[in-house]
Amino acid sequence: MTEITSLSLFELIKNIKEKKISSNEAAKSFVDRSEKSKKLNTYVTENFENCLKLSKEFDNKPNFDLKLPGIPIAVKDLFCTNEVRTTAGSNILNNFVPSYESTVTQNIWNEGGILLGKLNCDEFAMGSSNETSFFGNVQNPIAKDLVPGGSSGGSSSALAANLTPVTIGTDTGGSIRQPASFTGTVGLKPTYGSCSRYGIVAFASSLDQAGPMSKDVKDSSILLEVISSFDKKDSTSIDFKRNNYSSELTRNIKGIKIGIPKEYRVDGMPDEIENLWKKGIEYAKDCGAEIIDISLPHTSYALPTYYIVAPAEASSNLARYDGVKYGLRSSGESLIDMYEKTRSEGFGEEVKRRIMIGTYVLSSGYYDAYYLKAQKVRQLIKKDFDEAYNKVDAILTPSTPSSAFKIGEKSNDPVSMYLNDIFTVPVNLAGLPGISIPAGRDKNNYPLGLQIIGKPFDEQTVLNIAYSMEEKINYKNNITDWWME
Amino acid sequence: MSKNNSEYLIERNDNIYEVVIGLEVHAQVTSNSKLFSSSSTKFGAEPNTQVSLVDAAFPGMLPVINEYCVKQAIKTGIGLKAKINNKSVFDRKNYFYADLPQGYQISQYKYPIVGEGNVILDMPEGQKQVGIERLHLEQDAGKSIHDIDPSNTLVDLNRSGVALMEIVSKPDLRSPDEVNAYIKKLRSIMRYLGTCDGNMQEGSLRADVNVSVRIKGSTKLGTRCEIKNVNSIKFMQMAIIYEANRQVDLIEEGEEIDQETRLFDTKKNETRSMRSKEDAHDYRYFPDPDLLPLKITDEFIDQLKSEIPELPDDKKKRFIDEFKISSYEATILVSDIDTAKYFEEVVAKMGKNRDMKLAVNWITGELFAVLNNKNIEIAHSPISAKNLAKLINLIKNGTISGKIAKTIFELMMDGDIDPQIIVEEKGLKQQSDPKALEALIDKIINDNREKAIEYKQGKEKLFGFFVGQAMKASGGKANPQLINEILKKKL
Numbered sequence: 001m002t003e004i005t006s007l008s009l010f011e012l013i014k015n016i017k018e019k020k021i022s023s024n025e026a027a028k029s030f031v032d033r034s035e036k037s038k039k040l041n042t043y044v045t046e047n048f049e050n051c052l053k054l055s056k057e058f059d060n061k062p063n064f065d066l067k068l069p070g071i072p073i074a075v076k077d078l079f080c081t082n083e084v085r086t087t088a089g090s091n092i093l094n095n096f097v098p099s100y101e102s103t104v105t106q107n108i109w110n111e112g113g114i115l116l117g118k119l120n121c122d123e124f125a126m127g128s129s130n131e132t133s134f135f136g137n138v139q140n141p142i143a144k145d146l147v148p149g150g151s152s153g154g155s156s157s158a159l160a161a162n163l164t165p166v167t168i169g170t171d172t173g174g175s176i177r178q179p180a181s182f183t184g185t186v187g188l189k190p191t192y193g194s195c196s197r198y199g200i201v202a203f204a205s206s207l208d209q210a211g212p213m214s215k216d217v218k219d220s221s222i223l224l225e226v227i228s229s230f231d232k233k234d235s236t237s238i239d240f241k242r243n244n245y246s247s248e249l250t251r252n253i254k255g256i257k258i259g260i261p262k263e264y265r266v267d268g269m270p271d272e273i274e275n276l277w278k279k280g281i282e283y284a285k286d287c288g289a290e291i292i293d294i295s296l297p298h299t300s301y302a303l304p305t306y307y308i309v310a311p312a313e314a315s316s317n318l319a320r321y322d323g324v325k326y327g328l329r330s331s332g333e334s335l336i337d338m339y340e341k342t343r344s345e346g347f348g349e350e351v352k353r354r355i356m357i358g359t360y361v362l363s364s365g366y367y368d369a370y371y372l373k374a375q376k377v378r379q380l381i382k383k384d385f386d387e388a389y390n391k392v393d394a395i396l397t398p399s400t401p402s403s404a405f406k407i408g409e410k411s412n413d414p415v416s417m418y419l420n421d422i423f424t425v426p427v428n429l430a431g432l433p434g435i436s437i438p439a440g441r442d443k444n445n446y447p448l449g450l451q452i453i454g455k456p457f458d459e460q461t462v463l464n465i466a467y468s469m470e471e472k473i474n475y476k477n478n479i480t481d482w483w484m485e
Numbered sequence: 486m487s488k489n490n491s492e493y494l495i496e497r498n499d500n501i502y503e504v505v506i507g508l509e510v511h512a513q514v515t516s517n518s519k520l521f522s523s524s525s526t527k528f529g530a531e532p533n534t535q536v537s538l539v540d541a542a543f544p545g546m547l548p549v550i551n552e553y554c555v556k557q558a559i560k561t562g563i564g565l566k567a568k569i570n571n572k573s574v575f576d577r578k579n580y581f582y583a584d585l586p587q588g589y590q591i592s593q594y595k596y597p598i599v600g601e602g603n604v605i606l607d608m609p610e611g612q613k614q615v616g617i618e619r620l621h622l623e624q625d626a627g628k629s630i631h632d633i634d635p636s637n638t639l640v641d642l643n644r645s646g647v648a649l650m651e652i653v654s655k656p657d658l659r660s661p662d663e664v665n666a667y668i669k670k671l672r673s674i675m676r677y678l679g680t681c682d683g684n685m686q687e688g689s690l691r692a693d694v695n696v697s698v699r700i701k702g703s704t705k706l707g708t709r710c711e712i713k714n715v716n717s718i719k720f721m722q723m724a725i726i727y728e729a730n731r732q733v734d735l736i737e738e739g740e741e742i743d744q745e746t747r748l749f750d751t752k753k754n755e756t757r758s759m760r761s762k763e764d765a766h767d768y769r770y771f772p773d774p775d776l777l778p779l780k781i782t783d784e785f786i787d788q789l790k791s792e793i794p795e796l797p798d799d800k801k802k803r804f805i806d807e808f809k810i811s812s813y814e815a816t817i818l819v820s821d822i823d824t825a826k827y828f829e830e831v832v833a834k835m836g837k838n839r840d841m842k843l844a845v846n847w848i849t850g851e852l853f854a855v856l857n858n859k860n861i862e863i864a865h866s867p868i869s870a871k872n873l874a875k876l877i878n879l880i881k882n883g884t885i886s887g888k889i890a891k892t893i894f895e896l897m898m899d900g901d902i903d904p905q906i907i908v909e910e911k912g913l914k915q916q917s918d919p920k921a922l923e924a925l926i927d928k929i930i931n932d933n934r935e936k937a938i939e940y941k942q943g944k945e946k947l948f949g950f951f952v953g954q955a956m957k958a959s960g961g962k963a964n965p966q967l968i969n970e971i972l973k974k975k976l
Contacts, residue, residue, distance in 0.1 A: 080545045093544065100538060102545060199545040205774035234547050235776050313774050316577050319588020320542040324640065335583055335638065362579070362769035371771060 004029040005162040009071065009219035010246075012165050016069050023062070023070025023114070026165075027055035030072050030116055034163045039483040040139045042158040044077045045085045045118040054114045066112030067226050074164035076155045077118035078125055079105045079210070080199040084115065088201040089123040089133040089151075092321045092328045092346030102199025103234070104168060104210045104227045111226045116164055120154030123348045124318065125175055125203040127151050128420040131411045132350040139407075140183055141479050142446055146404045149179030155213050156183040160477060166214040166223050170200060172207045173306050174400075174424025177436035180213055181399035181449025184438040184477040186466070187213045188220045189424075191456045192431035193238030196231030202317040204310035205236070207428040215477075217437060217467040221245040224459060243460045251468040254288035258452075258465065259392035263299035264423060266401060273398045273448065276440045280396055280450040280469070283439075287468040292392050296384040301377045302426040307418060308361050308374035309429070314351075315358025321346060353414065382430040389455050394465055397423050399436035399449035423451060433459045437466045438475040447477065491608050493660035493726070494701060495733045502736075503701040504729040506664055506694065507656035507709075508721075510671060511649045512681040513625070513689040514557045520624050520648035521548030521591065528687045532641035540646040542586035547775050550575075554648040555779065557680040558598050558622050559789050561650055564674045564796055565617050567602025569786050573621075575776045579769040584627035584640050592651075594770040597621035598779065604654075604674070605798055606666040607816045615667055616655035625649050650681065656695065656706060661722035668692070668718050669820065673797050677822045691716045696728045698736070707732070708742040712749050712756055724749040728756045800825055808832065808841045817849055823864040824848075834874030840881045847877055851894055867898040876904040884908065885915050886965055888956075917964040919971065922955075925963070926971050929954045940976055948972065 004026055007015065015021040031048045051072050058070035080086045080098040087093045101109070109115070122132040130138040130153025138153045140146035141161035148157035152169030156179030159167050169176040171189035180187025188211045195210040202208060212223035225246055230239040260281060265274070281291055323329035323342030330345050332338030347355070361370035388395065401422055410417045427434040433456070436449040450469070454462035495502040519526055522539040539546045562569050574596040577589040599620035606613045627645035629638050652671065658664050672683035672690060683690050692715055697707035710728060715721045727749075732742050746765070747756040760766075772778075795803070797819045804815040818828045831844050852873065856863055876893060879885045885893065885908060893904050893913065908914055916922060929951060930937050940947040955968045 080543075086544070088544065096544070098543070098545075100543070197545070198547055201544040202775075233549060235549055236774075312771060316579050316589055316769070316771070319579060319581065320544070320586060322581060322583075322588060324583050325541055325586055326543065336581075339581055359769065362771055364767050364769070367769075367771070 005033045007165065008215050009166045009222055012071060013069060013222070016071070017064045023055040023058040023072075024052065026070065027051050027072045027114065027116070030164060033161075034074075034117070034158075036484050037161055037163055040141060040157050040161055040163075041136050042119055042138055042154045042161070042163060043074070043117045044087055044089070044120050044135045044154070047084055047115045047117045051114050051116045058112065058114065063112060067222065068108060068111040068113040071113050071165060072116040073108060073113045074116040074119050074155075074158050074167055075105055075108075076121050076152050076167065076169045078121055078170050078201045079168065080201065081105055081115060081118065084118060086118065086201070087135070088125070089121045089135060090346065090348070090351070091134040092342070093201070094134065094328060096327050098199075100199060103196035103229065103231045104200065107227050107229055108168070113226075119152075119158050119167065122151035122153065122175075123351050124201065124314070125151035125170055125172055126314065126350050126354055128174070128178055128417050129405070129407070129410065130154065131407065132348055134348060137407050139483060140404055141483065142183060142404065142477070143444070144482060145407045146446065147182065147407050149182035149404060151175040152179045152187070152213065156180055156185055156187070159183065159185050159213050159215065161479065161483075166212060166219050168210055168223070168227060169213050170203070170208055170210050171424075171428065172203045172209075172310060173428050174421040176211045176213055177399050177424050177434060177449070177451060178420060180436040181438070182404035182447065184447030184475065185213060185215055186217055186220050186435065186437050187211065188224060188435040188459070188462070189427065189433065190224060190228060190459055191433045192428075193236055194228045194242075194433075194457070194459070196229060196234040196237050198231055198233040204313040205317060206313060207310055209428070217435075217463060217470045218246065218249060220435070221249045221463045221467075224463075228459075238457075240457050245460060245463055248460055249467055250464050251287070251471060253464050253468045256289045256394065256461070256465065257292055257392040258284050258289045259292050259294035259388050259395040261294050261296040261299065261388070261395060261397060263296050264397045266422060269401055270442075272442045273401060276448050276450065277396075277398050280439055283469045283472040284396060284465070286472050287465070289465065294388045294392060294395070296381075296388060296426070298377065298380045298384050299426055302381055302429055303418065303422055305374045305377045305381065306421070306425040306429060307357065308370050309378060311354040311358035312362050312371050313358070315355045315362065318347075318351065318355055350414070378429050381426055385426075385430045385432060393455065393458075393461055395453040397451045397453065399423060399451040403442040403444070403446035403448055427451075427453050432456060433462050435462050435466045437470055437473070438477070439469075439473050440475070445478075447475070490662040491610050491613060491660055493729065495698070495730060497733055497737045500737070501701045502698045502729075502733045503659060504725065505656050505697045505699060505706060506658035506725060508654045508658065508664065508667065508695070509693040510652045510654075510668070511691045511693075512561075512652060512671070512675060512683070514554050514622075514648035514650055515679055515681055516551065516554050516557060516648055518551055518553075519646040520551055520554050520622065522646055524646065526647050530643055532639075532643060534643065536642040536645065540586065540642055542588070548591060548773070550776065550779065551648065554622060555598070555781070556789060557648075558620060558650050559781065559786060560678050560793060561652075561675060561680045562599030562602065562620055563790055563793050564678050564680075565599070565602035565604060565620065565652070567617055567620065568600035569781065570596065570598055570600055571781050571783070572596065573598040573779045573781075575622075575773045575779065576770045577773045580766050582626065582629070583638060584629045584642070584645065586627065586642060586645055590624050590626065591773055591776070592623035593621035596778075598781075604667065604670050606663060606670055608663065608666060613663065615657045615663075618653040618655050620650055620652045623649050623651055656697070661725050664694075664721055664725060665718050668721070670797070673820055673822070677794055677796050685717055688716060692721060694721055694724060696725055696732070697742075698729050698732045708744050710742070710744065710756070711746050713746055713759060715749050720749060720751055723754055724756055727754060731756065797825075810841055810845055814845050814849070818845070821863070823862065827863050827866065827870050830870035831874045831877070834871050835878055838878070838881060840877060843877045843880060844874075847873060851891065855898065867901060868894070869901050872897055872901055872903055879904055879908065883915060883917055883964060885913060886961070888965075889913050889915065889961055913962060915964045916959050916962045917967060919967060922959075922963060922967055923971055923975075925958055926951075926955055926968070926975055929958060930975060937976060948976070951976065
């Protein structure tokens with residue numbers, strides 16, 4: 001039999017339901033493998049002992065009607081977890097232990113999931129390589145000293161390394177899809193308003209969205225079904241009828257119209273990305289989809305728009321970390337001095353950079369030129385998609401303009417780092433669902449992903465297209481366990 | 486310096502200045518829970534016992550609008566005869582302070598829930614209309630306590646997140662007396678509506694006062710100074726007088742007035758600069774992405790309109806029309822909702838043969854005096870409206886005299902006793918039997934023959950002496966009207 005840790009979530013659930021594997025056996029396998037994988041630096045906080053204990057409790061009183069019966073799951077450390085330290089990858093929350101649970105994680109525990117641990121991420125989810133985390137770099141299991149993407153880098157790494165059967169990340173500008181693309185895994189950002197933001201450490205409130213990360217498309221559909229819910233505690237949560245994503249999952253996408261936006265053919269895009277995209281189009285055709293050329297004319301404004309809106313919201317969202325109530329407090333001569341020292345020591349470079357950008361664009365005299373303008377452009381970007389969706393059901397693009405890069409390669413060049421998000425940010429600005437699926441490899445054998453963008457609340461179509469293409473692409477990660485002694 | 490109620494003028498070197506005042510009143514919304522959380526708003530609880538995770542701005546916590554507070558703001562807007570906006574937006578006002586847990590206050594900046602309206606002031610010179618610029622909803626901050634611990638500031642977050650209505654007036658006020666009338670009228674309207682208890686001691690009503698001066702007759706506004714967070718009408722008036730004179734002095738010395746924020750020092754009775762315009766905070770307002778724009782339908786507004794009780798202006802009109810009392814009396818009776826309620830109950834209990842004059846006099850005279858003396862609200866009056874109505878009816882139907890009524894009134898206060906019972910138990914019923922009174926008077930005239938003669942010779946003052954004697958002889962119970970009649974006849 002295959003190792004438990006390399007099973008898909010679907011297979012694992014099946015085995016547990018058929019009592020071939022107990023929850024505790026599963027938990028032990030993932031804990032053991034995680035223990036041997038410390039070099040990847042995926043965990044910020046381990047919950048191993050408790051996970052083993054809870055899995056035993058599950059086995060003593062199993063409930064196989066649940067959607068995640070006794071399944072151990074590690075989650076990004078941006079989700080607040082009751083009585084388990086939650087750091088958001090930041091020194092300023094190094095000692096923070098919430099007394100409450102995020103809605104998304106609560107949904108997982110309600111369906112039988114068990115917390116395995118909290119996964120590393122870029123500080124406050126600001127980054128595309130996991131290098132901004134206070135808790136250090138995360139290794140991509142694909143190859144040594146390769147970034148796992150970000151901000152959900154701990155999640156993508158742990159998933160690709162089989163340290164957790166599935167995981168959840170958050171995606172503000174690509175933080176689920178880009179790391180999925182870098183690690184040969186699947187990452188879905190749902191429609192804004194699908195998954196509650198309650199209890200998720202906020203980065204940019206109008207863009208943040210939690211979503212599943214998994215080894216295959218079916219697993220994402222199972223997890224999405226669990227985490228997507230209307231929540232009165234989040235005023236931006238939307239009460240729409242949610243599908244049974246996994247049972248409605250189908251490879252029959254015949255006649256579905258897929259748009260190819262010409263504006264995504266950006267200057268300097270490597271040939272291998274261009275080729276991947278072409279291959280993707282062929283795969284989609286093979287699945288029975290109709291390919292239509294479309295235009296999203298405001299695409300080139302998406303990145304600058306994003307880098308105004310997101311830092312603006314972040315600069316305000318992060319004002320609460322002031323040393324007064326919780327988290328790090330440095331001593332100071334006065335209140336202002338305490339603020340300055342706490343925030344200087346508590347926040348890393350990238351977070352400070354974005355707070356400064358955000359403060360600047362909201363300042364009186366600059367607000368109209370930056371923030372207000374950006375909001376207007378955001379509406380235009382949204383309109384582009386609305387118009388495209390009059391013609392097509394979904395849109396196919398590359399997930400990222402490059403494959404994973406080396407640790408340290410871009411850490412001193414914020415703009416080149418920001419360019420990583422060029423294909424993913426428009427989706428957040430428009431609040432749409434988008435998935436990244438592994439679709440090929442570059443010359444170094446590093447994974448490359450394709451992105452499928454859907455209509456609002458139409459995660460099902462996105463999943464169905466991804467599910468069909470996945471079969472044709474037939475991508476398999478080749479993980480060598482190089483990090484184990 | 487000259488002064489009347491509706492103008493405050495300052496004379497310097499032949500120049501006459503008038504003061505122009507606008508108020509930003511912060512009124513705490515009457516609501517059991519806070520604007521964006523379910524924590525209690527009860528005043529006076531132990532520090533930090535009414536604080537939710539949202540109020541303390543824990544990571545990942547999100548605001549959820551309290552619909553009741555929205556209704557309260559709309560009702561207040563209706564009471565101010567103002568436009569209710571179908572769409573309003575919550576913005577973040579960003580600044581750092583220890584008692585502001587989020588690092589921003591959720592407020593409404595560009596799109597407030599309530600637009601322009603007005604308030605009518607009853608001034609001795611007549612009515613004056615004061616324009617309302619806007620009303621918006623916002624969160625209150627917590628409280629920093631600097632004087633308990635010698636080396637630390639302590640923070641109490643009980644107030645953090647409590648709903649406030651900021652009511653901004655137009656610069657229509659011209660004197661401290663108008664400010665007094667304006668605050669009292671606002672308070673009255675909100676108390677009628679049940680949207681703010683108006684309790685200034687508990688901080689439920691505070692104001693930022695904008696003051697400028699200009700040569701009387703000029704139409705251009707002068708440079709204003711804003712005096713922050715003044716929490717009593719008296720202090721507002723003192724601050725305005727100080728500030729207006731300070732500004733006039735500066736102008737007369739040829740100096741410019743800096744637009745700035747000032748504080749009123751209640752001990753020294755002076756305003757002091759807090760920060761100049763250059764140092765003004767850049768609040769970096771932007772729409773709160775955690776909250777959707779607030780959309781209010783016309784049906785919703787109409788529903789709330791139908792729930793609005795009779796407000797002071799309408800009540801006053803009705804009192805005048807229905808009860809034939811004077812405008813002055815009506816103004817006093819409607820100024821506070823509990824007074825109006827009390828009065829209306831007295832009127833109702835008096836029944837058909839009611840005497841409005843007596844009712845008004847007894848409430849605004851004896852009853853107000855007692856309440857003032859004992860510092861009691863009329864809602865907790867020691868004499869119920871029902872029993873006061875009975876007392877008034879006893880006077881009206883001649884059972885007791887006004888003088889005896891005052892004695893009975895005193896006795897009634899000891900546990901709200903029915904005046905009828907006091908009259909019976911103490912035998913205080915008025916003597917109205919003409920024959921008995923005639924006999925009594927005959928005796929008095931007989932006993933005071935010399936004085937009776939003097940009276941007849943023209944010493945009319947002595948009439949009072951005979952009345953007094955008669956009242957005394959009857960133990961105060963004689964019907965004074967009858968005594969007068971009989972005496973006139975007999976003397």
